[in-house]
Amino acid sequence: MNVVPIEESVAKEVRATLLAPDYGHPASAEDVDGTSPCRLCLTMIEDRRILFTYDAFRGQEDIPLPGPIFVHEGECAPYAAHETFPPEFRRHSLVLDAYRAGREQVAERRIEGVDADAALTELLADADYVHVRSAKAGCYLFTVR
Template sequence: MSLRYIPMSDGDAERLRDGGLDAYGNPPERRVSDGDGVPCRHCLRNVDRGRPYLVLAYRPFASVQAYAETGPIFLHADECAAHDRHALPPILASSKEYLLRGYGIDHRIVYGTGGVVAADRLPERAEELLARADVAYVHVRSAKYNCYQCRIEIA
């Protein structure tokens, strides 16, 4: 099974950089990275020390519904190339563990799929979840803060 790691879309990244409002209707906050723990959700790389980034509320779902979680994320303030979907994102090597959760075609959590996974087992666990008929895609979230990292699908 081949996995695709889906970053924030080019359109969303461009809209937010151009002053668009976040999921709560607020303009993104502009900050400067200290080089530690500032993962961009578009290129899926950490923002280098001294580089500007945006902090904003993000909802990685097309519509508002009970399972459409919204939370804080970071985004390079300057343009960055979207992550190559076929490679394991660099940001997924910056922690020891992550929370994985499977979602159905209806964009609802598939109960029994959520759990904290060691970083080195992340691709294996994503494949296990995506092999299930009731799981359409997987979200990767921070195990410590529950922040959305990226979406995983079958290529």
């Protein structure tokens, strides 16, 4: 398992410009209201966040899939335990979208986070990567290879 958050350069760019990278849409800095996972450090945001448009296929595929994501307003370190499923997400319902190169979706599965390791092992046997999404909001969280 290789857990891949968004690129640190994306978070730095959006913090500096308050514009969505690749799109130029305005980003918004706001107080947290509810559950807000940071897509860089993969922990929950407890103070202020930046909401912006992000392409979940950025740097991987030609056809984009833009959607809303959050990062901490202040700096944070990128998620570093790449071989471990992020503990924060084991408490949530998730959707796993499994893809092969060329954006060929081979499976989609709704799971509880506690079941992530087994589900990802099974899906990655037939896929190149998996997008992990929130089952509640549908938004992109991170990629697993």
